Amino acid sequence: MEKARRQMTERLKAVDMIIELRDCRIPEASTNPMLNMMAQGKPRLIVLAKTDMADPVQTEKWVKELRRDNQSCLAVDLMRDNSAGKKIIREALELMKPKREKQKARGINPRAVRAMACGIPNVGKSTMINRIAGKNTVKAADKPGVTKSLTWIHADPQLELLDTPGVLWPKFDDEKTGSLLAALGSINDDILDRKMIAMDAIHIIQDLYPGKLEEIYEAPDVNPNGMLKGIAAKRNLVSDKGEPDTKRAAELFLNELRKGRLGRLTLEHVQNKDSEDHDE
Ligand code: G4P
Numbered sequence: 395m396e397k398a399r400r401q402m403t404e405r406l407k408a409v410d411m412i413i414e415l416r417d418c419r420i421p422e423a424s425t426n427p428m429l430n431m432m433a434q435g436k437p438r439l440i441v442l443a444k445t446d447m448a449d450p451v452q453t454e455k456w457v458k459e460l461r462r463d464n465q466s467c468l469a470v471d472l473m474r475d476n477s478a479g480k481k482i483i484r485e486a487l488e489l490m491k492p493k494r495e496k497q498k499a500r501g502i503n504p505r506a507v508r509a510m511a512c513g514i515p516n517v518g519k520s521t522m523i524n525r526i527a528g529k530n531t532v533k534a535a536d537k538p539g540v541t542k543s544l545t546w547i548h549a550d551p552q553l554e555l556l557d558t559p560g561v562l563w564p565k566f567d568d569e570k571t572g573s574l575l576a577a578l579g580s581i582n583d584d585i586l587d588r589k590m591i592a593m594d595a596i597h598i599i600q601d602l603y604p605g606k607l608e609e610i611y612e613a614p615d616v617n618p619n620g621m622l623k624g625i626a627a628k629r630n631l632v633s634d635k636g637e638p639d640t641k642r643a644a645e646l647f648l649n650e651l652r653k654g655r656l657g658r659l660t661l662e663h664v665q666n667k668d669s670e671d672h673d674e
Pocket of ligand 1: 443444445446447470471472473474513514515516517518519520521522
């Protein structure tokens, strides 16, 4: 944790702005709390990735919600949109325009913008960097005045990118955030109870998209455990005792959710932000 903090401080000092990647299906849970604490004041471009799996109505709302002073937001499908890299570069330069215009007005020829790319594991950061830098990913030389160990990627004549590998995901205290990250496989769930994760996710989806799961799995409108039984029945998952195998149903459900096979779903809605804690 302390190492991660040191790495982050070192990198932040070296850049003009931050490009923060988040999962479009969980735009708040997928932010990095440590970044929020440390990055105050730096212009930030939030890139919401995996739009292809998110609810388009919510995506539009989130983009508006997350755009504010000194902060921009863009939603992209990094897998299919060939122009995603160009869009990100354009948006980043647009965000830095006021500062660059000021420099020009003072007779300074602005150097390329230096941006730090960051995001929680598995959010699509490597895919984004490949999209931005294209095939000609060239690692730039060390910059004068900044730590030698940092490697820069020439993304564009006007934009240089600094990757943040190895920055750990910090501990989070909020149970709901944990459930959302676990539901989409953003945290290692080997040590977690997958049935619990699945039931939490079912609860969230039933709340935000009433009737959706019932329709997909042709299951009655019941509590999450009942839904798992319905899924087990629909997919013929039977335990040794001849009962619906809810454990396997949970695995199957999580797999389908994570791969986007349940349709385009956003698990954090803009208007629900202030009333997230639902009664059990
Ligand atoms: P990371 O560096 O942040 O850890 O993430 P990475 O780029 O490795 O991406 C993690 C997974 O997310 C990859 O899938 C990648 O293909 C997928 N991904 C990234 N952006 C998007 C997007 O906009 N839409 C969709 N649908 N998927 C996206 P994987 O199954 O782990 O690997 P692979 O099978 O693609 O190699």
